[in-house]
Amino acid sequence: SVSPSRKIVIRNKSPSLITLYWLSIPHQKYVRQQTSVTYPLDRLNINSFVGHTFAAVEITKDCVLPDGFTKPYDDSELKTPSTKICTESHFTVSSNTDQIIIVSGTGSKFKAELDDDVSRVNNILDSVFEVCEDTECLRESLKVTVSDLLKKNTLEKDIRENMAGLIEDYTCNDLGIDTSASLKNITWKNEEEIERDVKVLFESKNAEVHIIYDFISPEECAEVEKRSKKSLHRATVASSDGGSEFSENRKALQASVKIPLEKPDDPITLLTKRIYAYTNDHTNYNLTLEGQEDIMSIQYTGCGINCDEKRDRYMPHCDGECGGDEYLSGSRVATIVIYCKVPEIGGGTNFAKSNLHIKPEAGMATWFRYVGGMEVEEDGRVVGETDGGYSEHSGCPVVEGEKKIVTQWMRAGVSKEEPWDSFNTKGLKKKDVERFKEITGDWGSNGEL
Ligand SMILES: O=C(O)CCC(=O)C(=O)O
Numbered sequence: 001s002v003s004p005s006r007k008i009v010i011r012n013k014s015p016s017l018i019t020l021y022w023l024s025i026p027h028q029k030y031v032r033q034q035t036s037v038t039y040p041l042d043r044l045n046i047n048s049f050v051g052h053t054f055a056a057v058e059i060t061k062d063c064v065l066p067d068g069f070t071k072p073y074d075d076s077e078l079k080t081p082s083t084k085i086c087t088e089s090h091f092t093v094s095s096n097t098d099q100i101i102i103v104s105g106t107g108s109k110f111k112a113e114l115d116d117d118v119s120r121v122n123n124i125l126d127s128v129f130e131v132c133e134d135t136e137c138l139r140e141s142l143k144v145t146v147s148d149l150l151k152k153n154t155l156e157k158d159i160r161e162n163m164a165g166l167i168e169d170y171t172c173n174d175l176g177i178d179t180s181a182s183l184k185n186i187t188w189k190n191e192e193e194i195e196r197d198v199k200v201l202f203e204s205k206n207a208e209v210h211i212i213y214d215f216i217s218p219e220e221c222a223e224v225e226k227r228s229k230k231s232l233h234r235a236t237v238a239s240s241d242g243g244s245e246f247s248e249n250r251k252a253l254q255a256s257v258k259i260p261l262e263k264p265d266d267p268i269t270l271l272t273k274r275i276y277a278y279t280n281d282h283t284n285y286n287l288t289l290e291g292q293e294d295i296m297s298i299q300y301t302g303c304g305i306n307c308d309e310k311r312d313r314y315m316p317h318c319d320g321e322c323g324g325d326e327y328l329s330g331s332r333v334a335t336i337v338i339y340c341k342v343p344e345i346g347g348g349t350n351f352a353k354s355n356l357h358i359k360p361e362a363g364m365a366t367w368f369r370y371v372g373g374m375e376v377e378e379d380g381r382v383v384g385e386t387d388g389g390y391s392e393h394s395g396c397p398v399v400e401g402e403k404k405i406v407t408q409w410m411r412a413g414v415s416k417e418e419p420w421d422s423f424n425t426k427g428l429k430k431k432d433v434e435r436f437k438e439i440t441g442d443w444g445s446n447g448e449l
């Protein structure tokens, strides 16, 4: 198969002139990539393919280019013609969408490397270790670097939070916008032996967003719709007292559909098994099917381009907690939104704080998780850390046509004995809430539990 093409930027931060060669496959022959040279502080843009290897070559007066090409220097002043081969450094095109190669140093320190997080961390560590000999020095040196990074992080987080609302409206209204570029493309096969294409759109310690193609069949969609038809009602959101309420933030119809676990061949059971298999294959969550919430059928209807009623939508929210706090056992850890019917206009799914937009396609699913570092304690309680906001998402206003989705909100720490509804929407066990109330009596009943 042909490997995908990539745009690459090579930035020359070395003090020397450089030139670029492609090491042709399979003979590793040097093929010149530019007719001239790249000056210090200048950059070079090339189009290449994943897996191709290049050599950045440092041009100095006393060296010979790998292909013997005439150099820009006039070396007639050299007493004896040089035989030394110019210093070179190799890099290989990865599957990252944006690739910046930084060429730096000179002589034995000349290097070309991908400007990714790993090489950035290594460069910081190199510079720290270069000057330090004892741990006290390392500590002081790293303190400066890390506090600088944290400052930058706080500033950028504030900007992100402030911009998120604007990005949301802008993105939802931009009808030409497509699904965001993926970090990597993978496939997933479960015991049904069907291979599905997956795009990983976002990855961090405590959160991830994937899209999975052909996750549901039209027959399965029809089955969900059939079972939810009679009970469709106005959707609610979690309220501050741990219950649920109607809200302008969520305009849609919904109906829950029971998962008949006692019937292993029921289409809804099979769909649910696929959902949990996907989650368990891509996390260490090890979720059980028992004690989980029902699946939810959600429908949004567009009232047309010229209608000025409030449109059906789901404003930015997190399905579980996303304040970066400790995870509460029994609460939600991951979600799958499966698209059965997509509207003609509108209805995208946005993750504004991770700069992601998803344009739904019928049959496709958006899967995301929002707890990291998960571990199970001896007493069965699940601990971990919640995502700090990357997993916040929304359903954009539906303008024209209908959007029908199936959502499964997944929980950890639930079981047959302690199912999801033995916890309130804040993740507290209802029986603990009762116990707290007994302890505090009237004094504590401020409605906050
Ligand atoms: O409608 C969408 O695209 C998002 C739905 C959603 O956020 C949910 O069901 O929790």
Ligand SMILES: [Fe+2]
Residues within 6 Å of the ligand: 317, 318, 319, 335, 393
């Ligand atoms: Fe949601």
